[in-house]
Amino acid sequence: MHMIHIKELFQHAEQYYDQTIQVCGWIRSIRDSKNFGFIVINDGTFFQPLQIVYDNTLDNLEQIRHLNVGASLIISGRFIATPGAKQPFELHAGRITIEGTSSPDYPLQKKRHSLEYLRTIPHLRPRTNTFQAVFRIRSLAAYAIHKFFQENDFVYVHTPLITANDCEGAGEMFHVTTFDLDHVPENDQGRPDYSQDFFGKETNLTVSGQLNGETYAMAFQNIYTFGPTFRAENSNTARHAAEFWMIEPEMAFADLKDDMTVAENMLKYIIQYVLDHAPEEMTFLNQYIDKELLNRLHHVVNSDFAHVTYTEAIELLKKHQEQFTYPVEWGCDLQTEHERYLTEQIFQRPVFVTDYPKEIKAFYMKLNPDGKTVAAMDCLVPGIGEIIGGSQREENLELLIQRMEETGMNTENYDFYLDLRKYGSTRHAGFGLGFERCVMYLTGISNIRDVIPFPRTTGNCEY
Amino acid sequence: MHMIHIKELFQHAEQYYDQTIQVCGWIRSIRDSKNFGFIVINDGTFFQPLQIVYDNTLDNLEQIRHLNVGASLIISGRFIATPGAKQPFELHAGRITIEGTSSPDYPLQKKRHSLEYLRTIPHLRPRTNTFQAVFRIRSLAAYAIHKFFQENDFVYVHTPLITANDCEGAGEMFHVTTFDLDHVPENDQGRPDYSQDFFGKETNLTVSGQLNGETYAMAFQNIYTFGPTFRAENSNTARHAAEFWMIEPEMAFADLKDDMTVAENMLKYIIQYVLDHAPEEMTFLNQYIDKELLNRLHHVVNSDFAHVTYTEAIELLKKHQEQFTYPVEWGCDLQTEHERYLTEQIFQRPVFVTDYPKEIKAFYMKLNPDGKTVAAMDCLVPGIGEIIGGSQREENLELLIQRMEETGMNTENYDFYLDLRKYGSTRHAGFGLGFERCVMYLTGISNIRDVIPFPRTTGNCEY
Numbered sequence: 016m017h018m019i020h021i022k023e024l025f026q027h028a029e030q031y032y033d034q035t036i037q038v039c040g041w042i043r044s045i046r047d048s049k050n051f052g053f054i055v056i057n058d059g060t061f062f063q064p065l066q067i068v069y070d071n072t073l074d075n076l077e078q079i080r081h082l083n084v085g086a087s088l089i090i091s092g093r094f095i096a097t098p099g100a101k102q103p104f105e106l107h108a109g110r111i112t113i114e115g116t117s118s119p120d121y122p123l124q125k126k127r128h129s130l131e132y133l134r135t136i137p138h139l140r141p142r143t144n145t146f147q148a149v150f151r152i153r154s155l156a157a158y159a160i161h162k163f164f165q166e167n168d169f170v171y172v173h174t175p176l177i178t179a180n181d182c183e184g185a186g187e188m189f190h191v192t193t194f195d196l197d198h199v200p201e202n203d204q205g206r207p208d209y210s211q212d213f214f215g216k217e218t219n220l221t222v223s224g225q226l227n228g229e230t231y232a233m234a235f236q237n238i239y240t241f242g243p244t245f246r247a248e249n250s251n252t253a254r255h256a257a258e259f260w261m262i263e264p265e266m267a268f269a270d271l272k273d274d275m276t277v278a279e280n281m282l283k284y285i286i287q288y289v290l291d292h293a294p295e296e297m298t299f300l301n302q303y304i305d306k307e308l309l310n311r312l313h314h315v316v317n318s319d320f321a322h323v324t325y326t327e328a329i330e331l332l333k334k335h336q337e338q339f340t341y342p343v344e345w346g347c348d349l350q351t352e353h354e355r356y357l358t359e360q361i362f363q364r365p366v367f368v369t370d371y372p373k374e375i376k377a378f379y380m381k382l383n384p385d386g387k388t389v390a391a392m393d394c395l396v397p398g399i400g401e402i403i404g405g406s407q408r409e410e411n412l413e414l415l416i417q418r419m420e421e422t423g424m425n426t427e428n429y430d431f432y433l434d435l436r437k438y439g440s441t442r443h444a445g446f447g448l449g450f451e452r453c454v455m456y457l458t459g460i461s462n463i464r465d466v467i468p469f470p471r472t473t474g475n476c477e478y
Numbered sequence: 479m480h481m482i483h484i485k486e487l488f489q490h491a492e493q494y495y496d497q498t499i500q501v502c503g504w505i506r507s508i509r510d511s512k513n514f515g516f517i518v519i520n521d522g523t524f525f526q527p528l529q530i531v532y533d534n535t536l537d538n539l540e541q542i543r544h545l546n547v548g549a550s551l552i553i554s555g556r557f558i559a560t561p562g563a564k565q566p567f568e569l570h571a572g573r574i575t576i577e578g579t580s581s582p583d584y585p586l587q588k589k590r591h592s593l594e595y596l597r598t599i600p601h602l603r604p605r606t607n608t609f610q611a612v613f614r615i616r617s618l619a620a621y622a623i624h625k626f627f628q629e630n631d632f633v634y635v636h637t638p639l640i641t642a643n644d645c646e647g648a649g650e651m652f653h654v655t656t657f658d659l660d661h662v663p664e665n666d667q668g669r670p671d672y673s674q675d676f677f678g679k680e681t682n683l684t685v686s687g688q689l690n691g692e693t694y695a696m697a698f699q700n701i702y703t704f705g706p707t708f709r710a711e712n713s714n715t716a717r718h719a720a721e722f723w724m725i726e727p728e729m730a731f732a733d734l735k736d737d738m739t740v741a742e743n744m745l746k747y748i749i750q751y752v753l754d755h756a757p758e759e760m761t762f763l764n765q766y767i768d769k770e771l772l773n774r775l776h777h778v779v780n781s782d783f784a785h786v787t788y789t790e791a792i793e794l795l796k797k798h799q800e801q802f803t804y805p806v807e808w809g810c811d812l813q814t815e816h817e818r819y820l821t822e823q824i825f826q827r828p829v830f831v832t833d834y835p836k837e838i839k840a841f842y843m844k845l846n847p848d849g850k851t852v853a854a855m856d857c858l859v860p861g862i863g864e865i866i867g868g869s870q871r872e873e874n875l876e877l878l879i880q881r882m883e884e885t886g887m888n889t890e891n892y893d894f895y896l897d898l899r900k901y902g903s904t905r906h907a908g909f910g911l912g913f914e915r916c917v918m919y920l921t922g923i924s925n926i927r928d929v930i931p932f933p934r935t936t937g938n939c940e941y
Contacts, residue, residue: 059699115903141697234604236522440578
């Protein structure tokens with residue numbers, strides 16, 4: 016017999032009233048009286064649960080009334096509208112089949128558990144309201160990103176995870192090896208003999224797919240990546256994970272202005288998609304996690320993002336120097352406190368800060384005519400600060416090589432990247448969106464460990 | 479001025495006839511005559527190129543006529559219908575701006591290059607027809623998979639890449655470490671002291687997200703993963719890569735029959751989506767890569783997949799023993815030759831082979847009542863053999879532990895997995911689709927290195 020999803024019941028209830036249907040799910044609560052009882056089940060398809068009513072005509076009444084929270088059931092019965100009751104409808108059980116029992120030591124009882132406690136049971140926490148909301152939104156946001164780019168004819172590119180690029184960030188990379196770490200083979204110089212390793216060379220986990228992504232933008236014009244990225248940073252904060260997902264679009268024949276237009280449209284699209292497709296989850300998070308959440312997201316969707324240069328931003332911030340722990344001056348990296356002050360207090364809406372000093376930005380960013388700043392942009396949003404960082408890329412071969420040499424890079428390792436400037440180079444631009452940062456923003460969740468199914472952080476790699 | 483994509487011109491040509499428009503792209507070929515010339519450009523948005531006609535009124539005529547293949551241009555001019563000509567329309571250039579030149583040593587000249595040669599320039603090969611087709615189809619297929627599952631209310635789950643699970647397959651896993659391999663710290667026993675490593679324990683790259691995925695299926699009912707997977711297998715074949723992407727759906731309250739229904743619907747959906755959204759690319763591949771490609775895919779979309787048990791399949795194959803290099807008998811693993819004979823010769827359509835001997839399948843597969851076979855399924859398709867492997871999972875705690883002990887596993891490391899059978903266990907099933915295998919099937923490409931942007935194989939990790 017066909018199983019009806021609880022989502023379907025909530026969306027098309029009238030089609031099922033007074034019919035015999037079959038549903039399944041896990042017990043959220045059970046309340047037994049003398050001749051009847053109530054079971055609330057969730058089947059994972061919808062945020063709201065379904066109430067089941069049973070009476071003493073059940074064959075297996077004794078087993079049913081002794082069930083524990085967490086047990087899984089298949090129930091067939093009559094679907095009844097309950098106008099005036101707390102819930103819009105309920106199911107009058109004719110038969111309840113026990114798929115799997117639970118026990119009184121089930122770690123998720125019907126009470127509020129702290130996020131910290133739930134972090135210790137990452138395999139069970141998606142069964143709670145909070146994590147049902149967070150991880151359904153994570154899924155919807157991921158799909159919204161694909162949908163946005165595909166509808167705009169961007170090509171999705173899988174850039175490699177294992178890389179031989181010895182990027183500047185090498186100190187923060189994870190090594191990948193098939194060496195037996197008990198016996199790392201040595202070469203003549205007493206160094207690890209990577210010629211014997213799986214790839215015949217030293218390899219690491221990627222910190223960004225951008226350089227690879229650029230090669231595809233020079234073929235398909237508009238591309239995006241969406242894949243895992245790694246940082247072996249020893250920082251035990253609420254915002255850092257060792258393994259996270261990044262979205263990195265790259266556009267040929269595009270400048271910094273085009274870049275910002277795409278970033279703004281994308282952010283608004285993701286937010287609107289989640290608001291449209293998870294209203295129950297968003298209402299719950301707004302009530303229990305962050306009471307400003309919906310206001311903030313609606314505000315972002317309805318704002319024209321502001322634009323300010325870094326130089327102008329520094330002047331604006333200097334007038335409020337007394338507000339900050341870290342003083343601002345031209346040349347400094349903006350701290351989160353500065354970013355939030357700009358977007359929350361000064362502009363009171365999302366703002367793009369552009370044209371940063373070249374010294375605090377990456378080698379591949381396009382040098383502005385002033386010779387001092389680069390065509391970079393950071394998108395700052397109220398409540399969080401930076402959510403997107405991007406730039407126009409240096410498309411001029413000589414300037415790019417010059418900048419690589421200034422920053423002490425070995426240009427020989429970047430032949431493929433330099434080829435893009437030799438053969439049909441063109442203005443191009445892109446940006447990076449940290450997916451977890453985005454999910455935190457969409458859900459109001461303040462610790463990155465609570466938006467990743469099985470988070471990997473310093474000293475933590477469970478399951 | 480707004481840039482019009484060549485895709486837009488092919489789809490809505492009539493809207494642009496006799497108008498002045500601006501396009502951009504890279505030169506595929508250039509032919510210069512005394513007073514005029516032709517340039518064919520591709521802008522990456524569409525498989526077909528656009529023909530540009532210029533004459534001697536151009537300001538920069540001398541520069542233009544000396545351009546090389548690969549140069550990037552922005553062209554404005556009048557868009558003209560050319561009824562009766564080879565191409566349906568062309569652009570009469572009023573102004574041609576050179577964004578970036580190319581040179582006579584550009585590695586992609588207007589001639590056919592071998593796939594082997596193109597493998598040596600993975601950063602440039604997406605600019606060729608073959609790889610424009612392959613990688614656009616890869617992108618479309620990835621999106622079709624997301625679309626299929628999201629439209630069926632599956633939740634997308636990002637299972638972890640770095641794992642501490644010491645799976646049976648450990649010998650084929652890549653180690654992940656931040657140790658300086660010059661000086662791996664040792665503990666009292668002279669073994670690597672993993673307590674000093676980044677995660678405080680030994681970690682590897684995942685070979686499958688299934689076990690983690692099951693934890694989310696027990697919360698959301700229907701979930702899927704789509705992410706990178708790694709095998710440190712030292713096999714230098716046309717079908718193996720060290721880094722590849724996998725799709726692993728998992729469904730609670732579902733049995734093997736449900737599993738096969740989803741797998742069949744998914745495969746047909748992906749194929750139909752690609753046929754609908756990349757007709758030019760598919761026609762090209764059918765012409766130049768595999769002349770049976772379209773026939774084969776149409777046949778799969780229009781077939782009801784057959785079903786046969788492993789035991790029946792062995793009986794059928796035994797009648798054709800003389801056809802095979804490897805003899806078949808009950809208990810043996812099916813080789814590709816057997817799989818292809820079943821689907822191509824015996825059934826002449828896709829076929830699910832079910833209920834394999836437990837000895838040749840994984841520990842988590844559900845034991846059948848016969849005590850000898852498990853509720854596994856492999857989906858075999860003409861032209862390739864196995865494309866999907868799946869099973870119903872053992873949901874019974876005692877049977878699962880027994881099977882783990884039989885296969886020599888340490889159950890202590892699987893507490894989280896066993897918890898799923900203690901608290902609200904239910905019948906559930908899932909399968910795995912290797913994404914590259916799928917793209918090979920969709921494109922007719924026979925080497926996995928040609929469907930991955932930057933392939934990682936034994937001894938090969940470029941860029």
